[in-house]
Amino acid sequence: MTEKLVIIGNGMAPGRMLEHLFEQAPGRYAVTIFNAEPRVNYDRIMLSPVLSGEKSYEEIVIHGDRWYVDNAVTLYKGHRIIAIDPVAKTVTSDHGVTEGYDRLVIATGSVPFIIPVPGNNLPGVLTYRDLDDVHAMLLAAQSRAKAVVIGGGLLGLEAAAGLNARGMDVTVLHVMPTLMERQLDPAAGYLLQKAVEERGIKVITKANTQAIIGDPRVEGVALADGSVVPASLVVMAVGIRPNAALARDAGLAVNRGIVVDDAMRTSDPDILAIGECAEVGGQVYGLVAPLYEMARVAASRLAGDDTAAFVHADTPTKLKVTGIDLFSLGDFADGDDRQEIVLRDASAGVYKRLVLKDNRIIGTVLYGETADGAWFNDLKKKQTDISEMRDTLIFGQAYQGGAPLDPMAAVAALPDDAEICGCNGVCKGKITGAIAGKGLTSLDDVRAHTKASASCGSCTGLVEQLMVLTLGDSYNPAAVQPMCSCTSLGHDDVRRLIKAKGLKTIPAVMQELEWKTSCGCAKCRPALNYYLVCDWPDEYADDYQSRFVNERVHANIQKDGTYSVVPRMWGGMTSARELRAIADVVDKFAIPAVKVTGGQRIDMLGIRKEDLPAVWADLGAAGFVSGHAYAKGLRTVKTCVGSDWCRFGTQDSTGLGIRIEKFMWGSWTPAKVKMAVSGCPRNCAEATCKDVGVICVDSGFEIHFAGAAGLDIKGTEVLGLVRTEDEALEVIVALTQMYREQARYHERIYKWAKRVGIAEIKRQTLDDRERRRGYFDRFVFSQRFAQVDPWSERVSGKDKHEFKPMATVGYAAAAE
Amino acid sequence: MTWFAIGSMKDIPRRGARCVQTPQGRIAVFRTADDQIFAIEDQCPHKGGPLSQGLVHGAAVTCPLHNWVISLETGKALGADEGAVRTIPVNVEGERLFIALDAIADKAA
CATH class of the missing domain: 3.50.50.60 (FAD/NAD(P)-binding domain)
Known part of the structure; x- marks a missing residue:
């Protein structure tokens, strides 16, 4: 006698299950399906092409009405099951139909997750x-x-x-x-x-x-x-969640989904569950491959095969949007015992990453070129040892087996009319001709004469190989020091390309410039973050996690993990009120050390990180803002008392110092910037060993720069004399902006000036009025986004998590 | 070994860390760019620097004091430096995070 099989749900999993079942045990069951949707079984994965208009509903139907008739399946369309009675072994639909079963399969799928916000039920x-x-x-x-x-x-x-x-x-x-x-x-x-x-x-x-x-x-x-x-x-x-309410009401074991064993049996052995509503081995699934696997197992079990069991397998993800190719599979997290092979081809929009463990693929991400996804999936599934083909693995299956190409031989074999630089349309013959004919010996020379690799720079490697071919050993390509081991590009190239290609995020830089690591390192990330802040002040969102701790918590970390706090004292001037506020803070927080700094302000040392916001709140109430004593940015403007008090003073040096500091505070720079203004050539503010200094004289203001008094000691260079305070400010700002735009991260002004040349800096920031004004305007624009006191922001709650432990555990347990 | 709930994955910024106070000292809990969670002692093997304050890249952190790079998985110093910190077992259940501490009760009691 035939047994009665009832199925709740008519999606892809039960459809597939029935196909298997009718093949393995034809005639064994009388099948009844209840479908809450008023239609037959269709391919849900293809809904997107229906939405976009690339397919019609008729094209995505899996089983037409005919199929149900041919297989003697009773299909209740538009019937939602509202109750299962596992004791009486019946199900009841919302239209009042009650049907008895010998075996029941629940395939209720999933329900979309509705985010719990006001208005989520509005029409539309x-x-x-x-x-x-x-x-x-x-x-x-x-x-x-x-x-x-x-x-x-x-x-x-x-x-x-x-x-x-x-x-x-x-x-x-x-x-x-x-x-x-x-x-x-x-x-x-x-x-x-x-x-x-x-x-x-x-x-x-x-x-x-x-x-x-x-x-x-x-x-x-x-x-x-x-x-x-x-x-x-x-x-x-x-997102979706398993639709398990019906099973829960029937008293079946439900966790995230309906709990089933590897035979797809629920806690009631006569009831099976498959598809998105089922939870097997603690996992629920939403991609079709594992759901079909469940269907196969359930069919075999229903047909009497007691060995069929569900085995978890990673399923590749693919996006079904025409023209976008992506493929992802397995585990692609970083790890110590894992290696990654990354291939980036920015011009072709290709990114590939393989994650390896013990010479086996454990994860794959492919973008732009996914043809080898199946092959990588196969290698991963079979746990193939890939050490033999490691060097060429990422290029895909087609590259395996052949002799490895010597890149030099490949370049040598190119015909003279082969295009090397696509941006500027420069062919091989033109480059080799220029190298030989003009006696060029450096990459910069070749760029200057031929324009090859002077735009996007992605053909630099090819141009260098041509130089080696033409010049032989006399050419040393390793002249550029890479930023770090994540890239072969130097700081200057990276800065140039950020501007040229309009790169506005760290992932964009890493992709377009073909970074060798997936998330950079402690050397390149802070540098990139600065370059982007500098180049796109209005558009770039500062990457907090790429800043050194001092710039993240706006204080200076000390050797014992406590912090020091230095409020700004404009031009080194202070007052009884300010000093009293500092004294109160020191008492209140039992701050162990207070010191006068070389930059004419007061440092409070030994503050616990948790206390920082409260310390800032009290300092802020007295009118203090951050002194940025921790920043690669403007630190102090040291002054003497100038013409206000000093009998030798020629100008108001204190006033100019304060004006400069108020104009420039908050700006980020490649390395720290310290300034000073002295009221006469006796130079009490020691302006001639600063990054930028001013010596006031009767006839105006002598502007100095590129001094050093740290690891190196160096007197300043004179940029020039200007007549008015306004002009002094404009020149100093322009100089700082030129430095901001050109220097390498961590490079102080004196090192940058040595590289660029004093004369060139003078020409651009003093003599060329138009250029000077351009630098000035860009600085002013950038300040609109930079001049925010970081302390008051944090007192108001920004980055709250930074200052509190996440949890305190273990103490209470001990007391119990 | 006892498991303690310490909060949610969302409490930790990606490529960042938070601290957990325990009777055995401070523990740094890290979240990588790809949402892996690691916990290690918050003390650099070099000079005791707070590793939780360092820059996180891949599955490693650079100490804020002298730039030692510590593997979050093994607790060992990477590169030419030698030394290690204790790693603490972590369990992630959905968004919720747990760490395991050894015989804390005995020690604190």
Whole structure:
């Protein structure tokens, strides 16, 4: 006699299960399906192409009505099961149909996660789960108005691409810093964002949705930063959760999903669960491959095979957006026992990363070129030892087996008319001809004469190989010191390329300049952060985690882990009120040491990190701001008392010093900048060993720079004499800005000046009025974003986490 | 060995660290760019610098005092330097973080 098999849900997993079952045990079961959706089984993965218009619903149907008839399956369309009675072994639908079963399969899938914010139930707010959602979106898209997709994961991006293809103006809001962060590392996430944006879809990362607003229907999404993104359609695609409510009500074991063993059996042996609603081995799944595996196991078990068991396997992720190729698989986190092989080809938009452990692939991220994904997946699955092909592994399967190419021989073999520099259209013959004909010996010479590798620089390696070929051993290519071991580029090249290519984030720099590591190191990250702050003051978001601790907590770390705090004393001037406030703070926080610094201010040492915000709050109440004694930025402007008091004073040196300090505080520079203004040539403020100094004379202001009084001792160079205070300020600011734009990170002014030449700096910041003004204006612009007192920001709660321990544990347990 | 809940993954910035006070001293808990969590003693083997204040890159941290680079996985100094800090077992359950401490109760009691 046939047994009665009832299935709740008619998605892809039960569909596949039935195909297997009818093959393995034809006629064994009388099958009844209850489908809450009023339709047959269709390919849910292909909803995105339906949304974008590349496919129609009819094309994605898996089993048409005919299939159900042929296999004698009773399909209740539009029937939602509302109760399971495991004792009586029946299920009941919302239309009142009750059906008995011998075996029951629950395949209720998942429900979209609705973020709990006000307005999430307004008309115009949709999820993206089934064909009804797609129809609702298509209807909304006819307006060609603005849409917001919340969620920058697989589903969200596909929804965004689909709506964009239908003519809507789409913005994607993603709460994390990079898209698809679960499947992609930040570099690939960056490339993806670029590609998405190139299609005209706006992407806002770190976007924290606060509320969905509108009355009576949706009008926009309000973010935590106070901004509002207007939209007449909001699609929530932030994730799914297993739909396990029915099973829970029936008393089955439910954790995140319906708990099943590797035979797909729930806690009731006559009830199986498969698909997104099932939790096996502590995991729930959302990609189709493991769901089909569940279907296979369940079918075999129903057919009487007691050996079939579910085994976890990593599933590759692919994005179904036409024109964007990405592939991710396995575990691609960094680790000590792991090595990575990275290939970046910026011009072709390709990024590949393999993570290896014990000479075996454990993770793969491919972007732009995914043809080898299957091969890498295969190597990973089989745990193939790749040490033999390690050097060529990342180039893919096609490169294996052949003789390794000698890059030099390959360049030598190129014909004379082969293009070397794509940006400037320079061929091989022109470069070799120039090297031989003009006697060029350095890369800079070749760039100057031929323009080859002078734009994006990505052909620099080829040009250097041509130089070696033409000049032989007399050419030494290792003249440029790389920034760090993460790159072969020097600081100057990196700075030039940031500007030339318009790179505005650290991941962008690392991708476009083909960084060899995935997240940089303690040397390059602070440098890149500075270069970006300097070059894009209004657009770049400072990367807090790439700053040295002192610049992160705005105090100076000491050898015992405590901090010292130095408030600003403008031009070294102070007052009874300020000193009293400092004395009170020292008493209140029992600060162990107080010292007068060389820069004419007061240092309080030995403050515990937890106390910093409270110390700043008290100092701030007395009018103090941060002295930036910790910063690669403007530190102090030391002054003498000048014409106010001194019988030799020629100008108001104190006033000028204060004016400079008030104008320039808060600016970040490649290395620290210390200044001084002396009121006469007796030079009591010691201006002639500073980064920038002023000596006041009767006829005006003598501007000095490039002094040093640290590791090196060096008197200043004279930049020139100016007549007025205004002019003095403009020249000093222009000089500082030129230094900010050109110097290498950690390079003090005197070292930079030696490299660039005193005469050149003088020409650009003193003689050439127009250039000087340009530097001045750029500095002023940048100050609009830099002159914020970091202490008061933190007193008001910024970076709160930095100053408190995350937890205190162990003490209470001991007391119990 | 006892497991203690110390908070949520979200409490720690990516490529950053937070401290946990325990009777055995301060422990630094790190979150890498790709959301791996590590816990080590918050004391550089070189001169005792607070590693939690360092710059995090890959699965390593650079000490703020003298730039030693410490592996978060093994606790060992990388490069030419030699030394190690204790690593503390971490368990991540969804967003929630736990660390395991040895026989703390005995020690503190």
